[in-house]
Amino acid sequence: MKILYLVHQFYPECYTGTEKFIYNMASMMQKFGNNVKVITYSFYKDAFYDKISKDFLFKQFTYKGIPVLAFRLQKPPLDLHFGLSNKDMIRFSEKIIEIEKPDIIHIGHPMRVHEFVTSAAKLKIPYILTLTDFWLMCPKVILKASNGDLCTGPQKGIQCNKLCTEFQETYIKDRLEKVEFMLANAKGIFSPSKFLANMFKNEFPKLEVNVINHGLRYDNIKTNNKIYRKNDKNIIFCYAGSLNSHKGVHIILDAFTKIKNEFIKLKIYGSGEERYVNRLKDIANGDNRIEFCGVFKEENIGDVFNSLDVIIVPSIWYENYPLVLHEALASNVPAIVSNLGGMAEKIQDGFNGFTFDTGDYKSLGDKIKLIIDNPEILNEIKENIKKNVVIPTVEQEAYNYLKVYEAIK
Amino acid sequence: MLQNNKIDISVVIPTKNAGKEFEFLLKTLRGQKGFRSIELVVVDSGSTDSTVNIAKEYNAKIINILPEDFTHSYARNIGAENSSGNFLFFTVQDALPSNEKFLHNLMVFLKNNDVVAISCAEIPREDADLFYRVVSWDHCNFFGINNKDKIAKLPKIFNYNTLRQNGQLSNIACFVSKDVFMNYKYRYSYAEDLDFGIRLIKDGNKIALLSSTRIIHSHNRSAYYFLKRGYVDSLFLKEIFNDFPIPHINFNELVLDMIFTYKFINNIVQKISLIDLPVTIDLIESCIKGEYKQILNFTYPETIDFDENQYVDGKFKFFLQELYNEKYKQLSVSYYGFLINSLLAFLNSTFKYLNNIYEIIDVVLIEDLKICLYKQYALLCGNYLAYCYINNFHKENIDLYRIHEELKRGV
Secondary structure, eight states: OEEEEEEEOTTTTOOOOOHHHHHHHHHHHTTOOEEEEEEEEOOGGGGGGOEEETTEEEEEEETTEEEEEEEEEEOOOTTTTTTTOOOHHHHHHHOOOHHOOEEEEEEOOTTTTTTHHHHHHHOOEEEEEEEESSTTTTTTTTOOTTTTTBBBOGGGGGHHHHOOSSSSSHHHHHHHHHHHHHTTEEEEEEEHHHHHHHHHHSSSSTOOEOOOOBBGGGGGGOOOOOOOOTOOOEEEEEESOBBBBBTTTHHHHHHHTTOOOEEEEEEEEEEOOHHHHHHHHHHTTTTEEEEEOOOOGGHHHHHHHSSEEEHHHEEOOOOSSOOOHHHHHHHTTEEEEEHHHHHHHHOOOOBBBEEETTTOHHHHHHHHHHHHOOOTTTHHHHHHHHHHOOOOOHHHHHHHHHHHHHHOO | SSSSOOOEEEEEEEEESTTHHHHHHHHHHHHHHSSOOEEEEEEESSSOSSHHHHHHTTOEEEEEGGGGGOOOHHHHHHHHHHHSSEEEEEEOOEEEEESHHHHHHHHHHHHHTTTTTEEEEEEEOOTOOOOHHHHHHHHHHHHHHHSSSEEEEOOOOHHHHHHHHHHOOTTTTEEEHHHHHHHHOSSSSHHHHHHHHHHHHTTTOOOOEEEEEEEEOOOOOOHHHHHHHHHHHHHHHHHHOOOOOOOOOHHHHHHHHHHHHHHHHHHHHHHHHTOSSSHHHHHHHHHHHHHHHHHOOBBBBSSOTTTSSSSSSSHHHHHHHHHHHHHOOOOOOOBOSSHHHHHHHHHHHHHHHHHOOOEEEOOHHHHHHHHHHHHHHHHHHHHHHHHHHHTTTTOOOOOOOOHHHHHHTTT
């Protein structure tokens, strides 16, 4: 079977969660005996590309054994990153699909590559789509209104007109119609979380969205088997991820700095916007219980998660499938998470972790104090994670998609 | 679909130092849907790591046996005897069900298709090397289960080939009712699953090999492991099938052939290392096959430096070095062996596999291909050494006896 993967950006140029997902799928399908290729938009300098077709520069190469076709428009349109229509791309995408002759196309993200989807529909090549964020329903991707509030979805564009007035009404209407066409013609729509699936089902009620959880590579995961007693004092809390304001790291610092306890520690792993990092350091104000640890390598994840007690995921936007939370759960590390989105989906407060009111440092502080005063409650939480939370492996995730491809082909 | 399913199942897993992914296996088994209860039966033969403690955490029934008592049959039989499920699922410590409906799918197939036992194809782990994938693909072709399920019964014409094709069950994943199993149980210290399948079909039963449900399993073993594996496979095929053909091979000639072929692979590896990558598969294939065409121009090597080879493990190199030191005498004639032809047959399979999947060969794939060549060579050496041992069984060849003692252990 020949499978084309479509994605808005890819390794080695970009490496966020979606690229990881597409790499994992392409790599596993190749291991399962299929012919794969990743088609991606790219941002390399002109000299990188070795082929030209009208307005398009492109090049084929392999990334860790995976064939990649990276292309770029010589004169990208203004709405490159949020538009869903580009007439110049139609002929190019048709030509590529005709050459590649895929049995199936799997879309990891339609941004910048959406005309391939239109061409696939025209050429009757079956395609499936995995939702990885809200881009299809929100040109700003993260469902955040212009005033900073979270939005619950476009509601056929009514909310967009009300909350994000920088977009013209007709533009949003036209965009949502194209999304409906793309979704309606797909042979399957998938989401890593129930939360993201439900958000799309609310907006597009006829849509059937199946959940296939993202898988983890367990070779770096080590189970944290620490046991706690009533009088344990040295509890280590941790944040791991990018340091950006929508991740809510400041909320941890607001909560933590107000807790008077000399034994606890907070480790912050990650890097991010300089201004935000400086803001975080200002809030920490030299508190020697707080350590900024930088970025850790993927192969060190086992040691990192074995050197701490509780992880905090305080995002103030709808995380869809936060990787760090899933890695923590796979490592048997309890988490305190915002009561929102894909975080709350996995955590039942007091059973397999803790939730707090999104954005509320006092609510988070209460959970931290609860753990400091009663560290032994972590034992039951860990036991419940161990017995009740199964985060699949990359192989299991890929197998589930393989079954989908085989049923469609 | 089964309605009102209230059937219990026991999963029997022989263990010894099961490794860090064992806990996830138990977790995945505990999370299987469609059964009222799942019993885990762990038969441990002397683990010194946390295997037994992990099994206890997952409420497994633990049966301890002495390491010296372990055989593949004994461990599984004692596990089955101590299980309480209506159904048994035999698996191994490094396998993993592909999803939460895995066991249920096997049982539904068993119920709906009038078969008494089921095994399924494997899908590799993400780190699986090219050699494992080619061999696994070849096996699926041999058994006729690449992309289709197979229900097998006793073939009309039976010989070692048709019996293998129709009677193969695999203990990586073997689903069977307890009643059926207890009437047979496993025999032999190796290939007990094949023997079980053949006895079932000889008694008029049907068994199934599935492609529609697969189990995750693969491991990247060393060339030395495949030397042993090839050796033991051939010994047991002869033990199970009287008609399994054993070529008459002279041990001294085999040593010559082994050393020649090793050097020949070294030459191929050197040659393909000089090619600028990426290139088409055809180019690599014609480069390698070009060497084969000139085989008669090659003479037996004068000396060999085993240390240099980075694609082969130390144990295998040591094994070859000893043979070379003790038995190799250079001949000044053209090559007249047989290993090269066997290797060529494998290469044809390998390139067929590569052409199905890849368009070009890059630096990642070429390294995998080099390792693949040496592992296949090791497997073939094992096969042929076993043939020599079988041929010389009564002649008490001391070298072969020593090799036999070394290679038969620990597979």
